[in-house]
Amino acid sequence: MDKVLALLGLSKKSGNIVSGEFAVKEAVRSQKARLVIVAEDASENTKKLFTDKCLTYSVPCVFYSDKESLGRALGTKERSSAAVLDEGLAGAIVKKME
Numbered sequence: 765m766d767k768v769l770a771l772l773g774l775s776k777k778s779g780n781i782v783s784g785e786f787a788v789k790e791a792v793r794s795q796k797a798r799l800v801i802v803a804e805d806a807s808e809n810t811k812k813l814f815t816d817k818c819l820t821y822s823v824p825c826v827f828y829s830d831k832e833s834l835g836r837a838l839g840t841k842e843r844s845s846a847a848v849l850d851e852g853l854a855g856a857i858v859k860k861m862e
Contacts, residue, residue: 767860768828769837771853772801772846776838780850783838785810788847789817797823797847799854803831806844814845823847824854826861 775781782791791797792814802814804827811827818825828834831842838846848854 768857769833771857771860772834772837772848773839775848775850775853775857778850778853780853781838781846781848783834783840783843783846785813785845788814788845791847791849792817792821792823795821795823796849797821798851799823799848799857800825801834801846801848801857802827803829803834803844805830810844824858826858828861 782788788800800814800818800823802811814825831844834846835841835843848857
């Protein structure tokens with residue numbers, strides 16, 4: 765597992781991440797999300813939805829990995845999206861992506 769996915773797992777254990785379309789949209793709307801991660805193999809509609817929503821609410825949005833790996837890192841089935849709620853963890857994840 766790469767370092768970004770390991771950080772996502774750590775975020776899950778610390779309760780600083782939500783996943784699934786509804787929970788991620790709500791985190792963005794309520795301005796709790798510090799970073800939104802969308803799987804690269806998500807549908808075009810999902811990618812557009814989160815790109816637009818994140819632009820509207822000024823939340824960074826990145827495309828990373830695939831649905832299966834994202835879900836595995838979060839200890840669940842496939843996930844197309846996740847929102848990191850902690851500023852420090854969000855920064856660390858972005859840094860590892862560079």
